[in-house]
Amino acid sequence: MEEGAAREGLSSEGIAAQLRVRILEGAYSLGQRLIEMDLAEEFGVGRGRVREAFRMLTGEGYLEFVANRGVLVRCYTRAELIEMGRVREVLEGLAAKLAAEAELSGEMRQELEALQERMNVAEAAGDYPSFGAENRAYHALIERLAGNKFASAYIDRVRIPLIRVQMPPADVAESIGRSNRDHRVITAAILNGAPEAAEAAMRAHVRAGNEHVARLPEAVFSAS
Amino acid sequence: MEEGAAREGLSSEGIAAQLRVRILEGAYSLGQRLIEMDLAEEFGVGRGRVREAFRMLTGEGYLEFVANRGVLVRCYTRAELIEMGRVREVLEGLAAKLAAEAELSGEMRQELEALQERMNVAEAAGDYPSFGAENRAYHALIERLAGNKFASAYIDRVRIPLIRVQMPPADVAESIGRSNRDHRVITAAILNGAPEAAEAAMRAHVRAGNEHVARLPEAVFSAS
DNA sequence: CAGATCAGGATTGTTGACAATCCACCCGAG
DNA sequence: CTCGGGTGGATTGTCAACAATCCTGATCTG
Numbered sequence: 013m014e015e016g017a018a019r020e021g022l023s024s025e026g027i028a029a030q031l032r033v034r035i036l037e038g039a040y041s042l043g044q045r046l047i048e049m050d051l052a053e054e055f056g057v058g059r060g061r062v063r064e065a066f067r068m069l070t071g072e073g074y075l076e077f078v079a080n081r082g083v084l085v086r087c088y089t090r091a092e093l094i095e096m097g098r099v100r101e102v103l104e105g106l107a108a109k110l111a112a113e114a115e116l117s118g119e120m121r122q123e124l125e126a127l128q129e130r131m132n133v134a135e136a137a138g139d140y141p142s143f144g145a146e147n148r149a150y151h152a153l154i155e156r157l158a159g160n161k162f163a164s165a166y167i168d169r170v171r172i173p174l175i176r177v178q179m180p181p182a183d184v185a186e187s188i189g190r191s192n193r194d195h196r197v198i199t200a201a202i203l204n205g206a207p208e209a210a211e212a213a214m215r216a217h218v219r220a221g222n223e224h225v226a227r228l229p230e231a232v233f234s235a236s
Numbered sequence: 237m238e239e240g241a242a243r244e245g246l247s248s249e250g251i252a253a254q255l256r257v258r259i260l261e262g263a264y265s266l267g268q269r270l271i272e273m274d275l276a277e278e279f280g281v282g283r284g285r286v287r288e289a290f291r292m293l294t295g296e297g298y299l300e301f302v303a304n305r306g307v308l309v310r311c312y313t314r315a316e317l318i319e320m321g322r323v324r325e326v327l328e329g330l331a332a333k334l335a336a337e338a339e340l341s342g343e344m345r346q347e348l349e350a351l352q353e354r355m356n357v358a359e360a361a362g363d364y365p366s367f368g369a370e371n372r373a374y375h376a377l378i379e380r381l382a383g384n385k386f387a388s389a390y391i392d393r394v395r396i397p398l399i400r401v402q403m404p405p406a407d408v409a410e411s412i413g414r415s416n417r418d419h420r421v422i423t424a425a426i427l428n429g430a431p432e433a434a435e436a437a438m439r440a441h442v443r444a445g446n447e448h449v450a451r452l453p454e455a456v457f458s459a460s
Numbered sequence: 461c462a463g464a465t466c467a468g469g470a471t472t473g474t475t476g477a478c479a480a481t482c483c484a485c486c487c488g489a490g
Numbered sequence: 491c492t493c494g495g496g497t498g499g500a501t502t503g504t505c506a507a508c509a510a511t512c513c514t515g516a517t518c519t520g
Contacts, residue, residue, distance in 0.1 A: 058475045071295030102326040282505045
């Protein structure tokens with residue numbers, strides 16, 4: 013008897029995990045209201061469990077609680093996005109620094125090199141979706157190499173408003189090029205064990221991304 | 237009819253706020269288990285409200301959830317303390333940087349100067365409790381000057397394990413001296429509008445504190 | 461005496477029902 | 491036609507009761 017479904021249905025944590033994935037995948041539109049009873053029926057549990065999941069996701073920044081109104085998918089304003097961007101800058105910078113400080117195993121070094129190579133391929137092919145996926149994996153890998161769970165947790169949170177941001181197709185190629193040029197610098201600094209350089213490069217990289225996002229049209233931020 | 241107590245008793249948020257204060261003030265010992273029903277009776281509400289407050293405080297890092305066992309006052313290990321210290325370093329550094337970037341009103345500049353002066357007085361008097369209080373106010377003021385609510389929120393969270401740490405009386409005087417020397421550098425950088433200098437000084441300041449804390453005996457971390 | 465086994469009590473996990481609240485719609489007056 | 495007020499339905503806020511779970515300590519056994 014390992015663990016898990018002590019009773020039937022998912023636990024509050026399980027429901028929270030499901031909803032987190034849904035929000036990340038865009039199953040709900042920004043600002044959409046979530047009805048306790050609907051989800052309770054869908055998951056086959058009582059409203060209480062759904063409510064607790066809501067409270068967790070509110071604390072993480074995925075949902076917004078409105079008194080007597082319930083929860084909605086949290087929608088960040090441009091100003092908040094910029095504030096979060098500043099935080100992301102230093103936190104991802106820290107992750108890169110810690111990764112460069114860590115004594116990486118050969119396996120981890122290979123993984124980093126392989127990921128960099130896959131990004132290079134995607135860049136050469138001009139394959140934006142693929143590059144985007146590898147880019148996310150790259151940042152996630154650096155978080156893992158850094159080995160600081162608090163940094164990881166907060167980075168995830170300040171990244172939430174970015175999950176739906178789409179690059180305007182016009183400047184995709186240039187954007188990929190600049191982004192991957194940064195990546196190569198960061199990768200080299202981490203592999204060479206240069207914490208300061210890694211941090212500086214990552215900060216500049218994130219900052220460039222933030223400045224790009226901050227200039228996007230208003231429609232990106234408001235509902236659906 | 238402004239708002240507030242729609243029914244009798246505190247809301248979940250109100251209970252969470254109360255408990256947060258209690259934990260910060262040390263009303264509960266580290267690792268202490270909190271009983272839902274006891275608090276429900278004390279606040280004159282049902283268990284559900286207390287439960288929701290627990291979930292919020294768990295997300296913030298004040299409590300720890302154990303399945304079928306309830307919550308305990310979260311107790312961080314030395315390793316976690318060090319991890320959080322690294323995060324605090326960059327976040328407080330960011331706050332100092334943002335404060336130096338901001339266009340401060342005359343009133344705010346005066347407030348900062350007054351606080352620095354009060355710390356100087358406490359230092360000269362060798363008044364450790366007073367210096368500790370002013371020190372907390374100082375860091376809080378810088379957060380306010382920075383005007384980034386996400387940075388503030390995360391700084392508060394990574395500070396949680398520090399709330400009970402007591403400086404060994406032996407090196408109090410030296411500790412105050414070094415700490416306040418750092419403060420003067422930071423204050424000057426903020427008032428002069430030197431973001432890079434402010435960030436670097438704050439980082440060094442926090443790092444020095446972290447290294448000091450990391451060397452404290454094990455008793456500080458485990459349960460009271 | 462040490463260790464395993466097994467009640468009993470205490471506490472959490474969960475639900476369904478009820479009251480309070482809010483919103484959208486409708487209606488009537490100007 | 492527009493605006494203010496009221497009304498009904500939908501949804502959240504809350505609780506009290508019940509089931510599941512875990513820990514404590516007493517009992518039994520080798």
